[in-house]
Amino acid sequence: MANVRPVCSSGFAVLIVCLLYLPLNGPAQETKTLSVMPLPAHAIQGKGEFFIDGTFGIVLKGYTEPRLERARQRFLDTLSRETGIPLWREAAVNQPHFTIHTAGPSLPIQQLGEDESYRLIISPTDVQLTAANPLGVMHGLQTFLQLVRVTPKGFTVPVVSIDDTSRFPWRGLLIDAGHRFVRLPVIKRNLDGMEAVKLNVFHWRFADDLGFHIESKRFPLLQEKASGGFYYSQSEVKEIVAYARDRGIRVVPEFDMPCHTGSWFPGYPDLGSAKDPSRSRAIDPTRESTYKSLSGLIEEMTTLFPDAYFHTGGDECDFHEWESNPRIQQYMRTHGIKDGAALQALFTARIQKIVSDHKRIMMGWDEVLQPGTPKDVVIQSWRGPKSLADAARNGNRGVLSSGYYIDLNQSAAEHYLVDPLGDPSAATLTPEQKARVLGGEATMWTDIVSDENLDNRIWPRTAAIAERLWSPKEIQDVDSMYQRLAVVSSKLECYGLRHRLITEEMLERMTGDSNPVALKILADVVQPPKLYERQELRTFTDFTPLNRLDDAVPPESETAREFDGIAKRIASGKATSEDWQQAQQWLVLWRDNDAKLQPLLTRSFLTQDLAPVSRDLSQVAEIGLQALDDLKESRLVSADVRQRNIEFVKSSERPQAVLLLMVAPSVEKLVQATRTQ
């Protein structure tokens, strides 16, 4: 970030282009060097910088409203944090060199597809931000904040002309407060993070089999019997809805039904399918009284959530409960319902009618899409882009979540390259059908995540998903994404998120040591296993303490990713001298770390099982150093030794202590690159 030079650093022709703000080739090239996420649709960089100092002032022109005033004050607060200059107070009285022009209001209830575009023009002397409505203004302010950097002369933003608009209108983050209650400050700071990367839908899920975490006044036994006292009061819900609106974010509530509803029955056993309400997990879809209750609940909840969409879940029904209930079986036979899926379809149709009666549009997971499903129902796909393309062809709109499951510890690159329109069959959609693919949602399931490490799972990787949903389709350069992600990650911490910090705090707690250097070195190169393997290696309930290393480390090891790049370059003969030096330094660090770490690991019950991981890291590094030396000297190695080393490294790639040693595959590449005698 520091020592930023103007992009147009050489060449007369280029310089002219920049000064005139003429466009360069494509969006990806134009904007490559702007360290922002998501990258703007169009940006043309100029020469010079705009300085931010104690004289900074900002003014609202055109349409204004209290929300814009608050956005301005929040902007000043954040800019103050970014610079250490107390602008939150000063800028009120300074001469404004930053002018916001707002043409008019946005809708009283934020709607899908409202204009979110903005134009941000930064010259060396002033800044002009123009937008049709407050939504665009808020996005433009976030872009400006991300551009702030420190230079030899002061805090600056580069001279640039940005014309920005979103590719998809539905850019969401699901936070599952059903498995684990997520406290209000955590929700709030994640809404701040969403605002920073221009996400505009907060999908808030409230209940699952073990917890019901929102207050119902009509059905108070829901929260009273199944929240342990921890639920969102209705006034807190309203507070969050207002907080989100202030940030250009819609709030879509989810009440998952008819399954994942075990928590509903301790209070209202008649709703359940099993005789023993404590065992029931599914709503009984065969009783009229069920629909009367659900209509009451949905009606009550629509008073809290003004958004046009209302999510009723519908995923992963286990039909065994219905099939083992004689009364439900009888009903199915009487009404000619052939199986559980057909029964769920009838249930869905009833619920859709209720939701519609309460002036909302139903949204549900893949399963709710059946031949008769009304066309206005929005499908959220956990199955993949193909099912989304099929729905679009069929006339239903949809939102992609498959590929954006950020609880599964995949890499940012994996998520980044998933496109809601990325299925081959999407290519054959008409423009009208394509428009039914509304966007996507990152999903933060909380089966094995807590308030504490939630940020660490959501950020920074969700910024890559946000870019996929906002920026032009062509922007796909993974290296550029990772470079910018590192910058945005720091910004997000400055804005109040705790994704990096929490790892340090958890390592401190694990060891009782205020600076556990040796454990940090190990933590830096391990990751929890991806997808659902973690659950196979460790038993988790919704109440398991999440205080071990697999909970503490980020889902993606940055160091391992960088080391892998170096290892690949070395193995393919393309390495620079810095690559060789860096590889050597890291391998020595890892080799020698075990001797320091082992005695410390014995001191805490939370670190004892890390002993073999640390030992493996040391041995793998030793093998890596040998391979490095062999490659450097072009030495031929014994086939036997080489084979044994490969086998050892491979064996170290299996999970231990619910962790993967992420540098092992890179060392394997180095050994593979050596040649035998």
Add this chain to the structure above:
Amino acid sequence: MANVRPVCSSGFAVLIVCLLYLPLNGPAQETKTLSVMPLPAHAIQGKGEFFIDGTFGIVLKGYTEPRLERARQRFLDTLSRETGIPLWREAAVNQPHFTIHTAGPSLPIQQLGEDESYRLIISPTDVQLTAANPLGVMHGLQTFLQLVRVTPKGFTVPVVSIDDTSRFPWRGLLIDAGHRFVRLPVIKRNLDGMEAVKLNVFHWRFADDLGFHIESKRFPLLQEKASGGFYYSQSEVKEIVAYARDRGIRVVPEFDMPCHTGSWFPGYPDLGSAKDPSRSRAIDPTRESTYKSLSGLIEEMTTLFPDAYFHTGGDECDFHEWESNPRIQQYMRTHGIKDGAALQALFTARIQKIVSDHKRIMMGWDEVLQPGTPKDVVIQSWRGPKSLADAARNGNRGVLSSGYYIDLNQSAAEHYLVDPLGDPSAATLTPEQKARVLGGEATMWTDIVSDENLDNRIWPRTAAIAERLWSPKEIQDVDSMYQRLAVVSSKLECYGLRHRLITEEMLERMTGDSNPVALKILADVVQPPKLYERQELRTFTDFTPLNRLDDAVPPESETAREFDGIAKRIASGKATSEDWQQAQQWLVLWRDNDAKLQPLLTRSFLTQDLAPVSRDLSQVAEIGLQALDDLKESRLVSADVRQRNIEFVKSSERPQAVLLLMVAPSVEKLVQATRTQ
């Protein structure tokens, strides 16, 4: 903290003593190994540990009230953070092995001198906390939280029997929100910190010459004209008073008068002494209308602050303003008032009467103590323990702040060894007179501190002052204090304070680098100059951005302190082999750091002036390494070279970039220890 062994580790007799909970020798010895601050008055350690796991439960017995319920929930929240076990929810349903016995209520408005004692008995199977009232309960819960540590078997607290009570009844922290407005969340987390170390008075100062930061409804132009829009609303004040009460903390407001009042006159020019209200800094004490207004303001403020004490400042009057006003001069002549001090004394007497009329006891700085001052006026001494002893002899009660000015970058040890009864003349006080010395207050003046680095100046050093005010006088072991301070510092971060974190964040911002290792190495061994020297080296106003290295680093370098201990042991021939090794490692690190750091320093305007400091560190370390080698080899060195080295090191001890290179004096010791040919 880790690998904790029972204190009674050997010896049959000792073991028996422990099992029977019989007292050992004196308080200092008994409690030496408990990593808590303040150390309890009496503690006897036993054998074994009490385990904290998912089965932990806690119950209130005896007297109860909502405040106790909230304290219990807050305790569970903190214990959850300390362990990562979601006890905040679980402990509600678990079997309680922790029982709180509260005999009765405390007073509706917390009073000076209320019983704060508690008894905490931890056995391997259960915990009993007993207290006369909720104040003692809250203190006992904090002691328990500080005892929690991670061990090879789990999270535990040691078996111990604690009987604890405070030495002084007035243990305060002043936060000056007059110079710089301090936001609510910052106030709140510092109240949390106060609770953790058993401080019980929050002295909240609201106004100074440039800002008036609390809402008056009777005199709204105070905040409207002099707060820039940033002031505490009356409902926020009430919220803080309630928040403090929940933590066993009284809130004493300060409205400093008749001087430091420049911010009062833009709104109410008639109150000022100068013709031009924008220049006036002092209230006009000669008009009757002044007292009418002040009575109105004080009356209004007593509705917000229920505490029995009301602070009216009175410090540092510059009488020039009165002396240059002909009308005031005329008044003084007419009434036979010989000088400004006499006029202030008359003013003080009037204010004392007003405060008293509104059912409050006046408190003021040293200056308010005059021959006729009523005996119930409490003196806060910035002049020192002698003035406090004099006041006590004279019949006035007092609180010490001299020696506890935590804004002046002194060491924890310096503050720790200041005793409110430490003046030689205090020894001759009668017990009754001694009891008039109520305690002390750490003072956080905000002339050159912001919301951001406030925590970094208050903590952890204030814990040392808290121990001085709570623990028995005999507890004075500085080494033990520093060992425990390191543990408490980590705990405080876990409780939500940001004193260590903020340094990292500020270094990141200064460099635009997410992990500026080389700058951290330099930052680790520098300090801002002590006392008032900093203001001589850099210009500060109440609005200066505080974003440089002297703002970012803690007031006391831990590394330099440790290195100094090692250097002293080496110089005096008492070093261990670990000492030699550590000294060598550090000196090599510092010597080599400059080459890495210099190119980075040029990239940011906030680091450019650090170049000579980094260079000096390198050269001083080089000299230190040479001295280390000479000492190790018992080599005789050239007197010339030795002299030149000493001179260089001495020259590096002068402030540069408003920073002191704290390891230089230690290197000087090493060089001084070498012998010449």
